[in-house]
Amino acid sequence: MSRDDATTNERDESSETDEPTEAVSSDPDWPPDDATRAIVAARTADGPPDTTEIRELAAAAGYAVVGEVTQRRREDPTYDLGRGKAEELMRLAAATDAEAVIYDGSLSPGQTFSLGDLLPTGTAVIDRPRLALKLFADAADSRAADKQLELARLRYELPRLREAVARDASEDVRLRPEGDSRVLDVEKRIESAERALDEIADDRAARRAERRDAGFDLVALAGYTNAGKSTLARRLADEVDDPEFGDEPELRDDGRVDAERVGAEGDPADDGALAVADRPFETLSTTTRRAEIGGRRTLLTDTVGFLDGLPHESVRSFRATVDAIRAADCALLVVDTSDDPAALHRKLRVSLRAIEATDGSVIPVLSKADEVDAYGLAAAVEAYEAAVADLDPRNAPAVDALRPPIPVSVREESGLADLAAAVADALPTATAAVEVPNGGDTQAALSWAYDRSVVADVEYAGETIAVDLAGRPDVVAEAARRLRAEDTSP
Ligand SMILES: Nc1nc2c(ncn2[C@@H]2O[C@H](COP(=O)(O)OP(=O)(O)OP(=O)(O)O)[C@@H](O)[C@H]2O)c(=O)[nH]1
């Protein structure tokens, strides 16, 4: 769209939105007295602004949305919104007694301050990254806290602090040294948090190597928050009955143990690790479970969902998430089929950008397929393909890592066999045929291979056994070596 179009649109759109859409409620008790009254503001350069998600996020963060201002226009350097719209926002904030403006986008420090200056005194300006961080922090605080979340907050605050110091300094030179030392302090804290993060990442990489040595394929679930990852993880994971791997907290990838809690949907059997709920950030840290998928022994890692606006690179849980997805032999990219095509496209873009390159293949899973009919499913596939066609090859998994999407419904138990077959097909596989004498030592080697699920076929022919091996290449090679090692007959 040309700039001229955008300007025309601004006019068209403002005539449409000049009457701000105030949230009308017939309930006299709404909004509740203790809720923070907020106005949602959104601007898009193209396409009509869709405030569905930002309203949901605002509600999840405890705000009562009492009004909305939207605009279709190119970015304004001062307010992000055009001046006229910004003033309209100011009037609406005054008329509705709003305590906060929730901005569906990322505001520069300068824009945040300018908007704050324009709005009635005391009105907080909360852009999408700040809201997303708050949501994540609230969720984390209510359970085991993610200390490194601090890093994300500091990184977010630093440029704003610099802006505040610069503004103070231009008014009052005496404030400058104090402001500078605050900036310096934040910079130091960021540095030390970053060092801590690096050490944790090294630990995780070592643990992954151990898991692979033990013969497991690593599979990770990835996707936008609330896409249905944990539901699928639960469905695919084995019953926790293995003494070696049954101890779930041991496999927590950040070394934390969640306080025991009842599942969000009231299921007392829910151990909190693979909790499922219809809200953002139900899962706050990566969790790994053993799962046999398509005949392969895998370790399946459930991860934290992405959210548009969150600085994924600076939250520890996301670092673990991104590492697990990138290093997996196969990643299942869960895409919510019940989203409308525009939301699906946007969420997929955010997820793929957060993951960037992957070592293994990526299988897109169209989740909640029970929520749509055949047309809806076709539309989801189309939106998926459009999003992939739009991928910037510099910051997304290589398109040839992407496999065809598989519709799945855990609720209706559909598509799971197709998914298992696709995973088995995507995992690195080697085969070997070994003929060895039938003896006690061979049986020991054979049982080692059985334990690692690499025995495809065994045929006993008198004195010898013919074994077909298939599975993880290093495990197949080791099984063949062990079997042959027994073949010491002269
Ligand atoms: N209809 C339908 N709903 C589903 C299905 N799978 C999951 N859901 C619902 O989708 C919502 C989110 O599911 P979760 O598994 O918690 O999603 P998640 O991706 O792990 O979410 P976060 O951990 O918050 O990132 C829950 O309300 C689930 O009940 C499905 O197959 N069909």
Ligand SMILES: [Mg+2]
């Ligand atoms: Mg989850």
